[in-house]
Amino acid sequence: MSQFTSGVWDIFIGVISVVSIIACAVFLKVQSVRKTVEADTSGHVWDEDLTEYNNPLPRWWAWLFYITIGFSLGYLALYPGVGSFDGVFGWTQVKQLEEETQAASARFGPIYEKFATQEVAVVAKSPEALAIGQKLFLNNCAQCHASDGRGSRGFPNLADKDWLWGGTPEAIRTSITDGRTGVMPPMGAAVGGDEGAKDVAHYVLSLSGRTHDSVRAVRGKIEYQKVCVACHGAEGKGNQQLGAPDLTDQAWLHGSGETAIIEQILRGRSNQMPAHKEILSAAKIHLLTAYVHFLSQGGAPPGK
Amino acid sequence: MAQPSLVLTNTRKSNQAAPPDGVDGGAAVVVETELYAADQKIYPRAVSGWFAAWRWALVWATQLAFYGGAWLTWNDRQAILFDVVHRKFYIFGLVFWPQDIIYLTVLLIIAALSLFLFTAVAGRLWCGYACPQTVYTEIFMWIERVIEGDRFRRMKLDRGGLSARKIGLKAAKHAAWIALALWTGFTFVGYVTPIRELWTEVMGLFASDGASHSAALGPWETFWILFYGFATYGNAGWMREQVCIYMCPYARFQSAMFDRDTLIITYDRERGEPRGARPRRADAAALGLGHCVDCDICVQVCPTGIDIRDGLQYQCIGCAACVDGCDQVMDKMGYPRGLIRYSTQNAMEQKLTGAQMLAHTFRARVLVYSGIVWAVIIAAAIGLYARVPLKVDVIRDRAAIAREVEGGDIENVYQLQIINASESKRVFDIEVVGLPTIHLDGDTHVELPGTGSRLVPLRARVHVGPGAVAPGAHRIEFLVHAHDDPAVFVREASVFIVR
Secondary structure, eight states: OOSSSSTHHHHHHHHHHHHHHHHHHHHHHHTTEEEEESSOEEEEEETTTEEEEOOOEEHHHHHHHHHHHHHHHHHHHHSSOSTTOOOTTOOOHHHHHHHHHHHHHHHHHHHHHHHHTSOHHHHTTOHHHHHHHHHHHHHHTHHHHOTTSOOBTTBOOSSSSOOSSOOSHHHHHHHHHHOEEEEEOOOHHHHTHHHHHHHHHHHHHHHTTOOOOHHHHHHHHHHHHHTTHHHHOTTSOOBTTTTBOOSSSSOOTTOOSHHHHHHHHHHOEEEEEOOOTTTSOHHHHHHHHHHHHHHHTTOOOOOO | OOSOOOOBOOOSSOOTTSOOSSOOSSSOOEEEEESEEOOOOOOOOOOOSHHHHHHHHHHHHHHIIIIIHTTOEETTEESEEEETTTTEEEETTEEEOGGGHHHHHHHHHHHHHHHHHHHHHHSSHIIIIIOHHHHHHHHHHHHHHHHHOSHHHHHHHHHSOOOHHHHHHHHHHHHHHHHHHHHHHHHHHHTTTTHHHHHHHHHHHTSSSTTTOSSOOOHHHHHHHHHHHHHHIIIIIIITHHIIIIIOHHHHHHGGGOOTTSOEEEEOHHHHOSOOOOOTTOOHHHHTOOSOOOOOHHHHTOTTOOOGGGOOOTTOOOOOHHHHHHHHHHHHHTOOSOSEEEEOHHHHHHTOOHHHHHHTTSSHHHHHHHHHHHHHHHHHHHHHHTOOSEEEEEEEOSSOSSEEOGGGOEEEEEEEEEEEOSSSOEEEEEEEESSTTOEEEEOOEEEEOTTOEEEEEEEEEEOBSTTSBOSEEEEEEEEEEESSOTTSEEEEEEEEEEO
């Protein structure tokens, strides 16, 4: 694989490499004898009167040098190194990665495949599958959904029964495989500006039984029934087809306070779960589906 | 200058480089010097005596410990096992984890300081008596001597042409060397993988039907057995003094720890010179000779092939073989022993008595080294005694910084890596302190098998609101203790974030 636009440079570099190595050997041979005059000390004086004779090195030391030269020539013959020559082994990093990946899938594939044919409900009962699922979760999901799957602000809790897009195994699988994009448009203008948004917010607070201003809530309800109802439903129960959250429960993805809700209404929100079909195999997604389903049914992370 | 002037001579190798004495004025003699000289084989002569006995005692002590130690059993497991694969080091009752690296560091510090101390007191004691290079060379030379005979017979054998006898002797020597070397390699690997299993695996190689044995010798086990075997055979059989002279860094820096009161192998020049052969009952004084009979025994027994009478040289490994050799000659001649002896520069110059010389041992350098060594040893012993067989790491979730849960409480997520470093099954209780209303949700009673570890997911929760915990980062502490032993207790700090 040439890094240059012209093949000449590969040859140029190749020739320099080989000639330098051979030159090392020649130089070593030629320079192994030295002509000296006078008593043969190294010429250095330490501590006023300490001198050192030029004692010859053992010959095996020189042989070690020749061995390194032989090694480098052998290396260049077997592995890529001389210009664009691929080496006798034809080794590349990419090929090695592919081989190792193949070896790994041959080794671990059967473990995943064993569970791939089982129902999610069955998989979720196998401690071995849950242990694998937890590892997959910690590696791929915990960055956002936290190590216990209970999420954080902006990232849904997967360990409760409250679902934005549905909590059936199939819905979970779709969420992981294809990802989800939940969009709430800015509604400030539609609900009548800052004051209108505040009224709607108090109505929303009332839906989940929180402390609210009942006068504002009454006014807010009117706006709600005109605007918000389209996605969140007449009773505020949400719509899992659209990923519109249930407003009547205690789960608040972006904060439950008045300020947080007003901000949500005024500015809207676009929230995304990325698709994992390119990252994880179907068999791994199956195990993750089972693990997440297990968490949502009240199962505790097993620990490892 | 406190250093003795170390004479770096070239007496060992032939002096072909030196120009003839008295270079005639003007016409400089140009000499061709080979920069790489063929090795001159050294045939050390067998020596016996007080110091040789000490060396053999150390050979026995170190090698019984090395070859035997791997076979000891402790609580149904190998007593000394460095289980690299599972990252647990077993040394009798102790189990060390990678987190205990400090103890290895301390051990190395003790080893280094001891080397300084011993070297300051009596020179290259380590080189002369305890270094594996010395010990294995001693064993290999013994084998060589038993099979080929002592110095002169070996030299004669090597000079002579090929004969059936020579081939037989050489083959027998190398077979014995290789067998011992392989056993050494096997023992070495036996400290890393359980030696009994390794033995079964090795025996499997010789089973009549290769397919029947269950566990095969792994490629890495095979490689390391052969590698250490080869290293033993090569270093103790072939390289020998070359390792000390050309490879060993300790050899070079140990002389930096010498001072004028360091005991070194010393030739008593004043008493010995002028050297010369003389009849046994001749009166040396009448002949104008010193006590050195110039028998060359001290050169013949030297494993590095130097002449100690030229003074201290960097090749001298301080083995005292020349002391033993010379003493025997002195005995035969009826002269007092100790023409070559352990002495110090000050003792030689100031003509100190033995007692005076030894009194110089207690000088600042030695006392400081001893003080430091003992301080480190005592600290390490206290550390080992107080070591709690429980390790806890608190891993705070990086994703969920602070989450709001039902009722407006704030929750932080942690994972506790709990390691039961003892060898018995234990239950650990986990608590958290540091904030009002803080409590844990999750598995707070964890059972762990002996030398087991587990990642325990936990949620800490606090009540927030007016008058309660303020926003910000708060220091909290996880307390983990063994259910059956409150002394096994670890306190690990972390952070709780409220926003």
